[in-house]
Amino acid sequence: MRIKAKLKGDTATVKLLIKHPMESGRRKDEAGKLIPAKYVQTVTGHIAGTQVFEVNTGPGVSKNPFIQVILEGRKAGETIDFKWVDSSGATEEGSATLK
């Protein structure tokens, strides 16, 4: 995943881009067979072990999900750790430093 974290004063604007097909389970392949559902269900964010963000998602989120989150009361140099889990149990983690 790609994370951009921009700090202005003590407000951090964090942009998150997850590479994921977000298969809804309703799409058919070229042979006309249904492609099984596989989509991101949970994205969490932690700073120094404290949870600061969570979104639960369904198949209605676009392919390669983009999410923007705004955090207040933050400091330069803090690291935000993100993790997503999809419906198949696959996960990915990524971090960015606030600056």
Next chain:
Amino acid sequence: MSLTRRSMLKRIIAGSAIALVPFGAFAKWAEAAFKADTYKGALAEIGSEDAIASDKIKLKAPEIAENGAVVPIRVSSTLENIESISLLVEKNPTPLTAQFKMFPGLKPDFKIRVRMGETSKVVAIVKAGGKSYSTSSEVKVTIGGCGG
């Protein structure tokens, strides 16, 4: 009251059960709500059938989406004590699309991109202080985003 080994053990078990249950409930993806295949069903699953229309929720969505596969949405709210913000696309096969949970320091202002199969209302439901509030916006879709 004397603390025997047995009573101590019982207390530890009871204590850890209390500590674990709310965490489990919190971390769980709301399967029934996300799999509900009608708008009313999804509203019922998130417990927001009685949502009150509120001008303290701002929903920014395009009036016309040329491509239903990628519809940018921004939702924010000035309500106090927000617990969660849910986004629903009324006419999608499974209307509940995203549920943001709130944490200290997290601004109730999110951007996300959603899919829309056809022209539909996009609804934001904010749970705050134990009540549900809503606002909606109609998005006209020229090319649907749910097919192949």
